[in-house]
Amino acid sequence: MRHYEVAFIIHPDQDEASVKDLIAKAQGWIKDAGGTIHKVDVWGKRRMAYPIRKQKEGQYVFLQAEFEPALCGELERNLRLQESIMRFMLTAMEPAPVAE
Numbered sequence: 001m002r003h004y005e006v007a008f009i010i011h012p013d014q015d016e017a018s019v020k021d022l023i024a025k026a027q028g029w030i031k032d033a034g035g036t037i038h039k040v041d042v043w044g045k046r047r048m049a050y051p052i053r054k055q056k057e058g059q060y061v062f063l064q065a066e067f068e069p070a071l072c073g074e075l076e077r078n079l080r081l082q083e084s085i086m087r088f089m090l091t092a093m094e095p096a097p098v099a100e
Contacts, residue, residue: 001035001066003095008079008088009058012045019059022082026063029078035067052086064093 006026010019019042027037043060052058072090079088 002069003038003064003066003093004072005091005093006030006063006065006075006079006088007091008061009048009052009086010061011053011084011086012055012057012059014059014084018084019061022084023061023063025082026061026075026079029075030063030065030067030071033067033071033074035065035071037063037065039064055086058086 008022008026010022014022023040023042027040030037039062041062041064043062045057045059047056048058076088076090079085
């Protein structure tokens with residue numbers, strides 16, 4: 001298993017309940033494939049560097065997880081099919097050092 005960071009930007013007009021639902025869906029896709037979620041970081045609504053779909057703001061979410069590399073394609077496909085997700089990015093990370 002490898003460590004990944006899954007980052008996505010949700011449309012700013014989505015309410016808090018639908019944002020939580022999208023986060024739960026993404027976590028479910030990872031857990032259903034045998035992965036584990038280490039950290040969920042919700043930044044909330046932020047101004048973007050450039051407009052996406054004529055929007056200047058977006059709701060940022062970051063997930064740090066561990067899963068098999070074969071899941072990347074399926075996870076990208078599922079994220080792409082969500083209309084309220086404007087952008088996403090999967091990044092392979094080095095494993096976090098173990099505290100002794």
